[in-house]
Amino acid sequence: MAYIQFSPHPQVPTSEGPDGALVRSGRMEGQTIDDCIIVGAGPAGLTAAIYLARYHLSIRMFDSGTSRAGWIPMSHNHAGYPEGISGRDLLARMQEQAAKYGALREPKRVTELARTDGHFAVRCGDETFHARSVLLATGVVNRRPEGMEDGFHDEAMARGLIRYCPVCDGYEVTDKRVAVLGTGDHGTAEAQFLRGYTADLTLISPHGDHDLSDECSARLDAAGIARVAGPCSDFALDAGGIGFETGEGRMRFDSLYPALGSDIRSGLAVACGASVSEEGCILVDDHLETDVPGLFAAGDVVVGLDQISHAMGQAGVAATTIRNHLSEQRPLRR
Ligand SMILES: Cc1cc2nc3c(=O)[nH]c(=O)nc-3n(C[C@H](O)[C@H](O)[C@H](O)COP(=O)(O)OP(=O)(O)OC[C@H]3O[C@@H](n4cnc5c(N)ncnc54)[C@H](O)[C@@H]3O)c2cc1C
Known part of the structure; x- marks a missing residue:
């Protein structure tokens, strides 16, 4: 050998x-x-x-x-x-x-x-x-969301308001209001996976408009997953959620999953x-x-x-x- x-x-x-x-x-x-x-x-x-x-x-x-x-x-x-x-x-x-x-x-x-x-x-x-x-x-x-301070990020992660691993902790967001920060094949796949836990799901583009193929768009439509343009900024935590500005106004979620690779x-x-x-x-x-x-x-x-x-x-x-x-x-x- x-x-x-x-x-x-x-x-x-x-x-x-x-x-x-x-x-x-x-x-x-x-x-x-x-x-x-x-x-x-x-x-x-x-x-x-x-x-x-x-x-x-x-x-x-x-x-x-x-x-x-x-x-x-x-x-x-x-x-x-x-x-x-x-x-x-x-x-x-x-x-x-x-x-x-x-x-x-x-x-x-x-x-x-x-x-x-x-x-x-x-x-x-x-x-x-x-x-x-x-x-x-x-x-x-894991790549982190742009423009987010380390201290803020770490506190949000410790409280389960930012999560990185749907396989690990998707169960914990069952029926919650969840956002996936990502786009393209990777963002679509992560959002689709999380659809097994909650129907209240939004895919938010990290930069401006989404970059989605027709096939990704069709899969997201079939699963009822909303799409919102980015970028995201001005993040804030409250008792049970994370809020931030998007390209379409301020939004708030129970958890945010960065899907940035x-x-x-x-x-x-x-x-x-x-x-x-x-x-x-x-x-x-x-x-x-x-x-x-x-x-x-x-x-x-x-x-x-x-x-x-x-x-x-x-x-x-x-x-x-x-x-x-x-x-x-x-x-x-x-
Ligand atoms: C928020 C979060 C939640 C998660 N929850 C779960 C869960 O519930 N269940 C689950 O199964 N998995 C979970 N995971 C995934 C899990 O953490 C990883 O799969 C696991 O840690 C992988 O182990 P590893 O030993 O391969 O790598 P790591 O745990 O990342 O360890 C790699 C080590 O190598 C060291 N290293 C790298 N380069 C060098 C170098 N040049 N010299 C010396 N040292 C070096 C690093 O410092 C690090 O300590 C989670 C991950 C995250 C981020």
């Missing part, structure tokens, strides 16, 4: 984990080559860390601290939490679980990734780390030679390996459902494949 070649495993320091197992810390200065470096500590990266640490592999996990999960005020669709769980609580629990097996989140931003001499060089500013495999779990960033954090993959889709999502095989052997990706940065459950499932598959590939090169336990 094609996999990156590496020299015999170097001596790395070991320490006793809480369960008495030996955990290779891989924290030696110099040329230590870890089994895997995980970039990103959202649901995908943390799941991989838990799996890989429990496979007795030496890993590091770098994270720049902007997980999309950290924005979730309360998730009600993540299985196992009947009363819901906030994104921050979920991340804290996962970090605690990973740390129990010696996998610590290191607050560093990875700035460069390259494949050299049969392994990967991972650069964080002026520090360089080496690993036999790398898992990119870097996620995506996302920026995919796949730059490291591209720099390392991995292929990405037209939208910028990292392309992977069924085992989450990119077309650069030893380079894996999981979570929102890969095409998929953009859900915690999917990120976790992909990370479990990627971590197990990494483990299996490494074990083909040498016995993992000495």
